[in-house]
Amino acid sequence: xxxxxxxxxxxxxxxxxVIILADVSGSMTKQGKIAILNRAIxxxxxxxxxxxxxxxxxxxxVITFGKGGAVHHIPLTPAxxxxxxxxxxxxxxxxxxxxxxxxxxxxxxDTIPSRSYYPNxxxxxxxxxxxxxxxxxxxxxxxxxxLLTSDRTxxxxxxxxxxxxxxxxxxxxxxxxxxxxxxxxxxADETNIQRFFRWVTFSxxxxxxxxxxxxxxxxxxxxxxxxxxxxx
Amino acid sequence: MTxxxxxxxxxxxxxxxxxxxxxxxxxxxxxxxxxxxxxxTFVAISDGLGSKPNARQGAKMxxxxxxxxxxxxxxxxDASPTLLLRLIxxxxxxxxxxxxxxxxxxxxxxxxxxxxxxxxMAQLGDGLVAMxxxxxxxxxxxxxxxxxxxxxxxxxxxxSTQDWQILTLPVLEIGDAILLATDGIAEDLQSDxxxxxxxxxxxxxxxxxxxxxxxxxxxxxxxxxxxxxxxxKTLSVLWRQP
Numbered sequence: 503x504x505x506x507x508x509x510x511x512x513x514x515x516x517x518x519x520v521i522i523l524a525d526v527s528g529s530m531t532k533q534g535k536i537a538i539l540n541r542a543i544x545x546x547x548x549x550x551x552x553x554x555x556x557x558x559x560x561x562x563x564v565i566t567f568g569k570g571g572a573v574h575h576i577p578l579t580p581a582x583x584x585x586x587x588x589x590x591x592x593x594x595x596x597x598x599x600x601x602x603x604x605x606x607x608x609x610x611x612d613t614i615p616s617r618s619y620y621p622n623x624x625x626x627x628x629x630x631x632x633x634x635x636x637x638x639x640x641x642x643x644x645x646x647x648x649l650l651t652s653d654r655t656x657x658x659x660x661x662x663x664x665x666x667x668x669x670x671x672x673x674x675x676x677x678x679x680x681x682x683x684x685x686x687x688x689x690a691d692e693t694n695i696q697r698f699f700r701w702v703t704f705s706x707x708x709x710x711x712x713x714x715x716x717x718x719x720x721x722x723x724x725x726x727x728x729x730x731x732x733x734x
Numbered sequence: 735m736t737x738x739x740x741x742x743x744x745x746x747x748x749x750x751x752x753x754x755x756x757x758x759x760x761x762x763x764x765x766x767x768x769x770x771x772x773x774x775t776f777v778a779i780s781d782g783l784g785s786k787p788n789a790r791q792g793a794k795m796x797x798x799x800x801x802x803x804x805x806x807x808x809x810x811x812d813a814s815p816t817l818l819l820r821l822i823x824x825x826x827x828x829x830x831x832x833x834x835x836x837x838x839x840x841x842x843x844x845x846x847x848x849x850x851x852x853x854x855m856a857q858l859g860d861g862l863v864a865m866x867x868x869x870x871x872x873x874x875x876x877x878x879x880x881x882x883x884x885x886x887x888x889x890x891x892x893x894s895t896q897d898w899q900i901l902t903l904p905v906l907e908i909g910d911a912i913l914l915a916t917d918g919i920a921e922d923l924q925s926d927x928x929x930x931x932x933x934x935x936x937x938x939x940x941x942x943x944x945x946x947x948x949x950x951x952x953x954x955x956x957x958x959x960x961x962x963x964x965x966x967k968t969l970s971v972l973w974r975q976p
Contacts, residue, residue: 506938508959510931511922515961557962617921 517618518558519578520550520706521607521658523600525627526568530591533692535628535665540588542699549703550581558619560706563607567600569593571634574603578613597631597673601645608655621658622706625677626698628665642673650680661705663688663698742908743775743847744940747970748951752918754784754964763789764916764968767797773808776800777970778844781861781916783888788830792838795829796822796889800844808848815854815902819895826889839890845912845972853903855912859888862920863899866932868909868976874928875899886917911936911973918965922958935971 522543530536543564550560563578569592576584608614608621633639649655662674664687674687688698745768755762763782769775780796782789803821807813822842830838841859848854857863857875864874876899887897906912913932915923923931939947955967 505954505957505959506934507931507954510924510927510934511958511960512924513960516921557964 512617515557515559517561517614518706519561519563519608519614519618519621520546520581520702521563521565521578521604521621521623523597523604523623523625524564524566524575524589525595525597525629526566526589526591526593527595527629527632528568528592529595529629529668530568530665533666535692535695536589536591538692538695539626540586542696544586545696546699546703547581547584547586549707551584553707564589565600565603565607567596571596572599572603578607594632594636595627595629596634597627598633598639598642598645601642601649605645605649605652605655608658609652614654621655622702623655623658623660623677624702625660625662625674626665626695627663627669627674629668630670631673643676646673646676659685659705661685661688661698661702663690663695665690665692665695742975743770743972744975745769745775745777745970745972746940746944746947746951747777747779747914747968748948748955749779749968750952750955750966752964752966755966761790762966763793764918764966765790765793765797766914766968766970767801768970768972769801771805771808772849773804774846774848774850775972776804776844776846777912777914777972778842779861779914779916779968779970780843781841781859781888781918781966781968783839783841783886783891786837786839786890788833788838789840791833792826792830792840792890795826795838796840796842799823799826799829799889800842804846815856815900816895818854819856819898819900823889823895830890835890837890839888841886841888841916843914843916845914847906847972847974851905853906853912854900855902856898856900858892858898860886860917860920862913862915862917862923864928864932865901865910865912866929868907870929870933872929872932873901875901906974908974909976911971913969913971915969916965916967918963918967919955919958919969922960922963932971935969936973940971940973940975 560581561578562581564576566575566589630638631642660678662677664674678685747766749764749766751762766779768777778797778800780793782793799822802825807818841861843857843861843863845855855863
């Protein structure tokens, strides 16, 4: 017998957003970092595409910050429909603008309805945040504070990776602070950027297959976990 | 005020265990109750918060607390709705003992038509409380969720009656109906089709014999047409039939 409820219900599964904030400043061209980051994000999206066990629709957005400020490199899109295009690295590190853009996105109830599971925010940077003119700046503090005190964005799960020796640990630590479970900052060099994304993919995939995707389990420290042998 | 004959008020509902709890071999952590007594006719539903160990009992006790609070409240002349809510909190706190309030946290939604015909609809936590007027217009309690799925408040979390959404009307008019639904249903309903959804429940389900209606509703909820639906699901209806 056909469902009498069908014409009154939403025809899609609930969404779990994964939003990447990617530093594409000029320094990301050194040691091939941007190329490795491109491959790592593309691999993560492919893992989501291939995951036949997921009980939620994983949607991915990529916000880049570099030359020209913060922009949507990929708007929030079902992972299954994304055709990855490589990011290009150039310019400064306007991280504050990226925080403002992601807050706008998460607070938009039309784009991310309240029936969604909470978003995952992933910050990747290799340097010190700058202002519009390229000078090192603490202007990220105000933007991050707004993000962390907003109605919805404050409830997102937040991951962070710092690449190389020139990172600003204060901003990365502040980004992941005060969550329901402790999520450490992942520190990387160009050889283990992919490792971080495998860890994030593992966390998202585990919850997307879980009976209650809103339950965040304690995560193993990615700096010590051997992820090379994990199949998702 | 004109009294409404009890046989002109119909209440029904159903609740099923979601696939998430079936897989985990956990019981249904939603509950519902409906009934008539001297104070009037009511329906109540509740959704025990998933991560809490005593959620099932908390949800069941929420419905019982509503029923018992209405009995006391309905005996008092001119008692305010706030007093009713305070009674619900107190009774629920007693009923969940020896478990802690926090371990038993649950949403609580109800509607009651007093024997004098007065309507009270109230909501604490997520879910849906909506009234469809006989002409098709819809009024819903505006319990705005600030976060995402499965993040809410309820008995055992809230400490204030101000956290409730409440609506009182002097009378429920002929043909008006109220729908209560837990978020396993409410989140997946198209908001612009809500009035039609209630109308369908009144047209297709309300006329059935009670047991057959309960079976039919349970079947609809088990076969809920949303991909990968996981949550327990509960709805109930209170209707002043023509």
